[in-house]
Amino acid sequence: MENIRVDLGARAYPIHIGRDILDDKSLYAPHVGGGSAAIVTNTIVAPLYLERVRGALAALGARTLNIVVDDGERAKEWHTLDSVFDALLQARCDRQTLIVALGGGVIGDLAGFAAAVYQRGVSFIQVPTTLLAQVDSSVGGKTAINHPRGKNMIGAFHQPRAVITDVATLDTLPERELRAGLAEVIKHGLALDAAFTQWLEGNVERLLARDPAALAYAIRRSCELKAQIVAADERESGRRALLNFGHTFGHAIETGLGYGTWLHGEAVAAGMVMAAELSSRCGLIGTEVTHRVRALIGRAGLPVEGPAMSPDRYLELMSIDKKAAQGKTRFVLLEAVGRSTLRAESDERKVRDAISACTRSAPATQ
Amino acid sequence: MENIRVDLGARAYPIHIGRDILDDKSLYAPHVGGGSAAIVTNTIVAPLYLERVRGALAALGARTLNIVVDDGERAKEWHTLDSVFDALLQARCDRQTLIVALGGGVIGDLAGFAAAVYQRGVSFIQVPTTLLAQVDSSVGGKTAINHPRGKNMIGAFHQPRAVITDVATLDTLPERELRAGLAEVIKHGLALDAAFTQWLEGNVERLLARDPAALAYAIRRSCELKAQIVAADERESGRRALLNFGHTFGHAIETGLGYGTWLHGEAVAAGMVMAAELSSRCGLIGTEVTHRVRALIGRAGLPVEGPAMSPDRYLELMSIDKKAAQGKTRFVLLEAVGRSTLRAESDERKVRDAISACTRSAPATQ
Numbered sequence: 001m002e003n004i005r006v007d008l009g010a011r012a013y014p015i016h017i018g019r020d021i022l023d024d025k026s027l028y029a030p031h032v033g034g035g036s037a038a039i040v041t042n043t044i045v046a047p048l049y050l051e052r053v054r055g056a057l058a059a060l061g062a063r064t065l066n067i068v069v070d071d072g073e074r075a076k077e078w079h080t081l082d083s084v085f086d087a088l089l090q091a092r093c094d095r096q097t098l099i100v101a102l103g104g105g106v107i108g109d110l111a112g113f114a115a116a117v118y119q120r121g122v123s124f125i126q127v128p129t130t131l132l133a134q135v136d137s138s139v140g141g142k143t144a145i146n147h148p149r150g151k152n153m154i155g156a157f158h159q160p161r162a163v164i165t166d167v168a169t170l171d172t173l174p175e176r177e178l179r180a181g182l183a184e185v186i187k188h189g190l191a192l193d194a195a196f197t198q199w200l201e202g203n204v205e206r207l208l209a210r211d212p213a214a215l216a217y218a219i220r221r222s223c224e225l226k227a228q229i230v231a232a233d234e235r236e237s238g239r240r241a242l243l244n245f246g247h248t249f250g251h252a253i254e255t256g257l258g259y260g261t262w263l264h265g266e267a268v269a270a271g272m273v274m275a276a277e278l279s280s281r282c283g284l285i286g287t288e289v290t291h292r293v294r295a296l297i298g299r300a301g302l303p304v305e306g307p308a309m310s311p312d313r314y315l316e317l318m319s320i321d322k323k324a325a326q327g328k329t330r331f332v333l334l335e336a337v338g339r340s341t342l343r344a345e346s347d348e349r350k351v352r353d354a355i356s357a358c359t360r361s362a363p364a365t366q
Numbered sequence: 367m368e369n370i371r372v373d374l375g376a377r378a379y380p381i382h383i384g385r386d387i388l389d390d391k392s393l394y395a396p397h398v399g400g401g402s403a404a405i406v407t408n409t410i411v412a413p414l415y416l417e418r419v420r421g422a423l424a425a426l427g428a429r430t431l432n433i434v435v436d437d438g439e440r441a442k443e444w445h446t447l448d449s450v451f452d453a454l455l456q457a458r459c460d461r462q463t464l465i466v467a468l469g470g471g472v473i474g475d476l477a478g479f480a481a482a483v484y485q486r487g488v489s490f491i492q493v494p495t496t497l498l499a500q501v502d503s504s505v506g507g508k509t510a511i512n513h514p515r516g517k518n519m520i521g522a523f524h525q526p527r528a529v530i531t532d533v534a535t536l537d538t539l540p541e542r543e544l545r546a547g548l549a550e551v552i553k554h555g556l557a558l559d560a561a562f563t564q565w566l567e568g569n570v571e572r573l574l575a576r577d578p579a580a581l582a583y584a585i586r587r588s589c590e591l592k593a594q595i596v597a598a599d600e601r602e603s604g605r606r607a608l609l610n611f612g613h614t615f616g617h618a619i620e621t622g623l624g625y626g627t628w629l630h631g632e633a634v635a636a637g638m639v640m641a642a643e644l645s646s647r648c649g650l651i652g653t654e655v656t657h658r659v660r661a662l663i664g665r666a667g668l669p670v671e672g673p674a675m676s677p678d679r680y681l682e683l684m685s686i687d688k689k690a691a692q693g694k695t696r697f698v699l700l701e702a703v704g705r706s707t708l709r710a711e712s713d714e715r716k717v718r719d720a721i722s723a724c725t726r727s728a729p730a731t732q
Contacts, residue, residue: 089515120601149452156482156486
């Protein structure tokens with residue numbers, strides 16, 4: 001088992017990465033005070049892993065409560081969240097209750113936000129079971145639900161007490177979700193680490209074939225890169241925004257199509273191609289970099305172009321994105337492979353052209 | 367104008383107390399970045415003060431947005447909160463938006479919680495317009511909405527950037543609300559400060575007559591006492607719980623009757639009498655103290671007994687109160703006038719007897 005520390009002072013926490021560790025009592029023990037523990041999971045994950053996690057918590061003397069919600073991005077909304085509150089209140093869970101998020105990014109965001117606001121905040125542990133959650137969403141304390149007008153619009157920064165990443169859970173992960181998770185791994189390389197990008201270019205097929213050693217390395221390196229950024233900028237006032245590479249365009253895709261039509265990682269993949277294209281049109285990188293970006297994302301089996309929406313629609317959807325500062329949409333752009341920067345692009349024409357160049361049967365720009 | 371500082375390190379903020387200061391531009395200026403400012407208020411307060419606050423913000427260059435919700439405790443729930451999010455999103459308010467809570471405790475809790483979770487947190491300013499909000503709820507960063515299963519069950523600790531307390535707003539406050547606010551003033555005296563309690567015993571009629579100097583002193587002293595406690599224990603892990611004197615019983619009254627039947631301060635008033643009665647039955651204080659508590663609360667025109675619910679019903683309602691630790695209900699008890707302590711009372715019989723002794727036509731205990 002490997003351990004990475006997210007260095008956040010009083011809110012510091014460990015990420016444990018290993019095989020068959022999701023029912024390792026010793027990892028939960030420091031966080032169970034003999035009170036109650038509520039495991040939030042979904043209908044897909046529950047039959048696979050719920051009983052093992054519940055057993056570990058019960059063995060530590062916790063009164064356990066299972067909260068099983070529907071699968072999919074649609075669960076990340078108010079009514080599902082309210083059903084979690086209802087279950088917690090009905091079971092008389094108090095401020096000492098530990099919430100365990102067992103599942104992918106949706107469960108982590110939903111259960112994490114529930115933990116952030118239930119009785120003004122209780123402790124929680126992330127047990128991510130998808131590659132996307134293991135390399136990205138379980139680390140860093142961002143929690144949220146969606147609003148009909150925008151993704152992740154309602155949320156909180158609420159750090160987990162620990163992240164328990166059991167790589168054996170990837171054995172049961174559907175192929176499409178594995179690829180979607182790779183999008184965030186690739187994001188960490190492209191935005192932050194040239195050497196890791198090179199490693200990915202040499203190992204993407206091993207990752208798709210679920211080579212355990214390759215997956216373990218990709219997860220560890222992603223967590224290290226993310227942990228460094230989060231430690232330096234917990235609340236995304238600066239450098240942390242670089243982790244949103246591909247996400248401004250990606251969120252527009254997800255919102256425009258309706259949540260869940262494309263997986264988050266798929267939208268981010270196409271979003272990264274668009275962001276690279278915009279970087280090139282802003283003169284920051286040459287076309288050889290955009291080709292590398294496109295090639296790596298394509299080899300991972302991910303979309304290299306966005307769905308057919310007009311540039312106007314993209315712009316409209318992006319203008320309510322959280323990263324809009326003073327009404328201006330800001331983009332994470334590449335300065336090189338492994339180096340990125342945040343800037344507000346004032347030349348709307350360049351943004352339109354980048355979108356047009358990267359959308360399926362794109363309508364003509366005006 | 368007087369200024370009190372709530373000393374919370376990076377989250378420190380001032381409480382400004384004065385007459386006709388709610389449209390003083392200089393108090394808002396440090397917090398308006400030329401972006402947008404959303405004023406959340408209700409249908410009662412809007413015609414009285416909204417335009418003055420809006421004018422001050424607009425004069426600073428802010429794009430202003432008015433969000434007017436229904437009056438009353440019933441507004442402190444999800445659907446109203448969602449209407450606030452909807453208005454913010456529709457107006458494309460971003461992370462730099464300042465939210466101004468203009469109104470009483472309900473507006474402060476609702477708008478404060480909206481600020482805590484809108485796009486994972488934006489800045490907000492409290493402009494309290496009721497005595498209750500001025501002496502209590504606007505200070506300390508507690509925000510929340512209610513859940514059908516319990517009061518303030520969903521919320522966050524989110525400190526305001528400033529509190530602007532305009533005592534002139536009390537001129538328009540209904541008599542019943544003035545008295546309800548006095549309950550929290552009396553709470554600060556009884557739980558924390560014997561000298562202030564004595565002052566209240568000598569001045570309660572002046573306060574009811576809205577003597578400006580007396581009100582200004584009561585507000586300032588309450589804010590000082592609360593600011594000290596909050597600075598020492600922001601997230602209520604210890605001493606801050608003393609501010610809940612009367613609230614465990616009080617919340618049971620509010621929940622049992624349905625929110626809004628009794629005002630919060632009225633429920634807390636009867637709750638303080640019950641808590642004093644329990645303190646006496648636990649041998650912490652003599653009956654002369656319970657008589658002083660009852661007398662002061664009665665002179666303020668506040669209820670000295672709870673509504674006719676059975677002790678069983680009280681106990682049931684209290685067991686899901688947030689202050690329940692490990693399933694045990696904890697009470698703030700008096701050790702003397704001006705000195706209080708938090709303890710889990712294990713002798714349920716004493717709690718039942720205290721309730722019976724302080725409820726209107728109370729059913730017999732079992």
